[in-house]
Amino acid sequence: MRRERTGLMTVDQGAGRPAEEGARGRFERIYQTLRMRICLLDYAPGSRLREEDLAEEFRVSRTPVRRVLVKLEAEGLLRSVHGVGTIVTDIEVDALAQVYELRVELAELVGKLSPTPVDAALIARFREIRARCDEMVHEGDPRTFSRINMDFFHLFNSLTTNAPLREISERLYYQTARIWLKAASRLKNFEELIHTEFTTFQREVTDITEAVEHGDLAAAGHVRRAHIAMSFSRIRKASKAGGPGGADAD
């Protein structure tokens, strides 16, 4: 199938910035999409990604796809092996202990370093997330939980203007974002535990929102820190209880 040059170019993202973001726009779009799929376990850990399939899906050649895969590999989410394939990184709770150990500290730094001035719009966004959170508690869906958790992370991360800190926190977050869904998928029958996770997260969002309302970003950081640590502790416990031998062969 031959692709029209002038015709397909405009289809990209007309509402945004068509002229400024030509090639870079495609790159970001593919990158964000693949990262989301990996973190939402649409691509299971250990599964192979074929560059040609991705190229066909995004209507581009293998070359730009490979650029994205290289970046994703640098982020630690993929691993390309010559002659084998590009496989999604497998995640282990013990290996993520170091990442969490660092995320805990960075969360506190977000509330401490170069704080963002709190305005009404920022508070409104926090309250919006909290509302979505309340709604989620009634309808237990691990996937929507992950999405809200993701949005909340970005919002919390915007509490600091320190660009490197934000970038690093984001990177580490996406390295650990999958572990909750993975653990939840194993404990799917235990609705009770998942509900506990939901309400716990709801409390975290509520507390942090309140702290932001009071303009106390340091307190928000401390709350976030404590919740990240406890969340990992619960995941670790559930992982040991659920049995390490997960029957997830490719």
Place this chain on the structure above:
Amino acid sequence: MRRERTGLMTVDQGAGRPAEEGARGRFERIYQTLRMRICLLDYAPGSRLREEDLAEEFRVSRTPVRRVLVKLEAEGLLRSVHGVGTIVTDIEVDALAQVYELRVELAELVGKLSPTPVDAALIARFREIRARCDEMVHEGDPRTFSRINMDFFHLFNSLTTNAPLREISERLYYQTARIWLKAASRLKNFEELIHTEFTTFQREVTDITEAVEHGDLAAAGHVRRAHIAMSFSRIRKASKAGGPGGADAD
């Protein structure tokens, strides 16, 4: 040589096998070389790197070179603009304030999180750096200072076993490594200031070496933290004094 089926892991990243290394070896070699050149100001900030030249130098095509450039761009050391070229990121003291703000905190974390067990070999490496430091003080050379500083960073970074922390610290370090050389190149005539920098760094190495000898990695982290902060403070002051209008047009 037949390879076991169960052993999926190949040579991976064997340290010290230059000739037999496959694609990944070339990649690492080119990456390390370019990064070193950027941080040693062999490639001045703002200068353009032509992919074809690099391809010819490393005896490869443009394709693997572009892989390296993409990673370097992700690290923040390069910036590729379509139709213009791949230019070395310009560094400004004010923009690096956030990076230093974070590096200061991470330095303390290196001495706090997952400390490496201190053995005789580790102490010996610190003493070796200290010896090179003493030698450097007698022969003032900003370039060798940067190299020793680089080696010392890697050594200090090895005080923690937290892999993400090490990786992030390394990344941030290389983002800031150039600023000292850049500032020093402007104040080249002020030999006295540079000598002060040398002796200050010598004290830092001495103090941290002593702390490591005592097995007090937390103290090493605190010393490191203080010195990073003071170093940036001096650079900032020198930058303002030397005049922000650096006549370094390409």
Place this chain on the structure above:
DNA sequence: CAGCATGATGTTGTGCACAACATAAGAAGC
């Protein structure tokens, strides 16, 4: 002579074909 349009030139981004590599299947030998 100033200002602007237009082409020339050089760069990165993309597409495509082939090489390098690893694995899996199949056949030969014991």
Place this chain on the structure above:
DNA sequence: GCTTCTTATGTTGTGCACAACATCATGCTG
């Protein structure tokens, strides 16, 4: 029947040619 070598197949890595894009020079026009 089992092992082992060979072959087939599929994947990523590389090389090369062209397109997209930006800048600069040049000529035209006012």
